[in-house]
Amino acid sequence: MIRRTSAFAIATLVAMTSAACGTEAGRDPATNPGLPAETDVANWPNSLAEFRFHWSSTAGIDVALGAAVPVRAYLESWYIASWTNGPENVYPGFLRATPESADLDGNYLGQLAWIRPLNGAPSYPVDPAKPLGYMPMHIQNVDAVASGLRVTVCLGEYSIYFASDSSAGKLVSVAADKSTAQLADPLDTVRVKRIELTNNDPRIPADASDVDTPQEGPAPAPVGDVFGHWFITGASSSLWGPVDADPPDFFVTPEMRRQCQEAMPDSPEKQIEMATGFKDSPPPHGKPIPGWPLAPQ
Numbered sequence: 001m002i003r004r005t006s007a008f009a010i011a012t013l014v015a016m017t018s019a020a021c022g023t024e025a026g027r028d029p030a031t032n033p034g035l036p037a038e039t040d041v042a043n044w045p046n047s048l049a050e051f052r053f054h055w056s057s058t059a060g061i062d063v064a065l066g067a068a069v070p071v072r073a074y075l076e077s078w079y080i081a082s083w084t085n086g087p088e089n090v091y092p093g094f095l096r097a098t099p100e101s102a103d104l105d106g107n108y109l110g111q112l113a114w115i116r117p118l119n120g121a122p123s124y125p126v127d128p129a130k131p132l133g134y135m136p137m138h139i140q141n142v143d144a145v146a147s148g149l150r151v152t153v154c155l156g157e158y159s160i161y162f163a164s165d166s167s168a169g170k171l172v173s174v175a176a177d178k179s180t181a182q183l184a185d186p187l188d189t190v191r192v193k194r195i196e197l198t199n200n201d202p203r204i205p206a207d208a209s210d211v212d213t214p215q216e217g218p219a220p221a222p223v224g225d226v227f228g229h230w231f232i233t234g235a236s237s238s239l240w241g242p243v244d245a246d247p248p249d250f251f252v253t254p255e256m257r258r259q260c261q262e263a264m265p266d267s268p269e270k271q272i273e274m275a276t277g278f279k280d281s282p283p284p285h286g287k288p289i290p291g292w293p294l295a296p297q
Contacts, residue, residue, distance in 0.1 A: 043221040057139040064214040070230040093225030110239025132282035148198030154260030158189035158275035170278035189271035201231040216290035
């Protein structure tokens, strides 16, 4: 069993890794009418007006149907709440489709440490932070496990920008060091996220209703609850299993990161260029991909 000081160090590392694509074939974002980047969009904070999520997937996985829908809603909610320092800034259904995060005092499961965002600690000193650009997310694998499904998602961080604290009037990529705007590792343009979910959990409300239409459209956020009968049972970008395990299971490998880098809509070389150095302006955020349906009229 590792010492408590080591457990604290692991908790800190998990927190750091937790806080920090194109369309599927046949779906052309150019034909998907967008919304203006103004304000007052349902479930989309004004501070994200100049930012969008872009999803893609491995062949055979439909990002607009099935388990991909709650995975999208979960991750988008997680980041929105983190960037706004508002645990309530999540999509409808998020809180009933996730357990409370683990108490970090003592032994706990890494996949529950930050299954909900923040866990008592603000992610950014600015309230709210204003991300600029876009975030590619790629569903790499969906595998059956004893408890339900295990989904591996590649998260592109190279194209997300915030105002620099050290260089006035400049922007810096989330993937880079905030002070130097340099990458510590060429693979730092991406992150790997593991999510497990089940549609057979006693915590799922009896009146939960599955969505049966493709979840795509011009809206950047869903207008209603799209979690259906799914419940998120674990999520992590670093530690999986007990923090006191000997050794602890930091499951992400360099090969997984390389595969994720290759899965992004921008080449690895382009990712590194986008993430390196202070920038004058962000890349165009484009339309949400695949986006969410508008509210029925």
